[in-house]
Amino acid sequence: MSSHPPVSDQLKVSFPAEHVLQLTFNRPKSLNAMTPTMEADIKNIMSWFDEEPSLWVVIITGEGRAFCAGADLKAWGQRQSTGDRGEQEMLASSIHGFGSLSRRSKSPKPIIAAVNGSAYGGGVEMLLNCDITIASEDAQFALPEVKRGVAAAQGVIPRIAKVAGHQLAAELLLLGRTISATEAQNRFRFINQVVPASKVLPTALEWAKQIVANSPDAVQCTKRGLVLSGQHGSFEQATVALAWSPEAKRLYNSDNIKEGLTAFAEKRKPAWSNPAKL
Template identity: 65%
Template sequence: MTATSLKPPAHSEELKVEFPAEHVLLLTLNRPKSLNAMTPRMGEDLRNVLDWFETEPHLWVVIVTGAGRIFCAGADLKAWNNDQQQNKTDEQERVAADVHGFGSLSRRQSLKPIIAAVPGGAYGGGMEILLNCDIVVAAEGAKFALPEVKRGVVAIQGGIPRLARISGHQLASELLLLGRTIDAAEAQNRFGFVNQVVPPSKVLSAALDIAKQIVANSPDAVQSTKEGLLISQKLGFHETLLADVGSPASTRVYKGDNIKEGLKAFNEKRSPAWRNPAKL
């Protein structure tokens, strides 16, 4: 199978779906005039395409970015205000029922790596998405904030526990309780949720380079490693070790073909030819 033969689910123009390299999916939030604010339609598109991505053996990594000058400004507050004024939705029930979180990304527990390529910055739910990504590449000067308290709401889609775990209680409190804005350099050097800061014109190419480095590795081993990272967020050291080594993803590593290929390629001093991982 090649990228050209992949058939993603139908989606609206609010989401662009591309395959920029072998085994790599690129999703672009595509409401640039509205700073890619999340609508129900965009959220549904993301859920459908990401659920498909999870089950497609040929796709090993996803990059998420935003069209225009910003990654995502958070929720579309006009649509949210209309819902609130008309009592159309119970927000607490909606959040509890939405297992994958904001944009189907802020609480998604994927075994496949998720890379964020951030032009301009991210706010609110957009930043909550970044905090749940595995690697974040940001443009120089990009701005980040969780300003929910300034609007009378809460970063309830996963941002609070993720930022506390990444940055520590006091630094997380600084962003969450003040709702202050920081730049990419501070996000990387002080708060620790940005991996690379690059010129704006290099954001997507830098993210794609990271994706290519990941797909050069065994997809079985990468996905088992990602599972270990996810388990470690919930359990202690010993419990994580036991849960990870006994998981289906770990069994696939040690019983599958890619481990044999990796060891054989090492002995033969060549690059390995990985196979798509078997479905779990």
């Protein structure tokens, strides 16, 4: 594995298990509110992760008692007061969205959010674009942008509407109210599992290990299928798009498909290899 790009002290980079990357937001005194520096760090590391064949899954978490409190509203207010109001242009051109995560769609690799504490605004926008979310029992979630005179416009509106349905999405977005982890799991359906705070990272890591026990080619092709299902208007369009995707081409020509079928016939555990670069 090549060494990762340099980062500031606002982001911790670690490798808790084979094929697994962990990124930890590291501004605990500010509840891990996003800064331009942290966002640039995440963008650089995630771009490297996408291209690194030996890394198959990433876990995103926060240091301290919050996952991410969203944007730095004081800095936002300062931009407004100076007349810097190019918000529409910024939103339209922000390819990867808030924290370089909320609109990231090109990566075929699974992203697990380990929500160690509260997530607000952009923090919720980011985790709604993750594939799996593990949350602590005391975690709270809110999209309070309307209370601050702004809008949750970095990808979460269509995502929460698709996951929870129009009415429940409207409840979160238009009231801006805070919900518990249990509500997020059972009513709004964007949390996979709720566990004690001490179990959040161990549970996320266990799920990551279960993913890397599978063929990386098959996992990444399947992840692409999930992404395409949200981008196309019909099942048939999404299915055809997946069939012609680079991930499907790689899968059906990979050593791993041969290994998986051979291992099944020989009744043994498969030995997966790193996928070829797309």
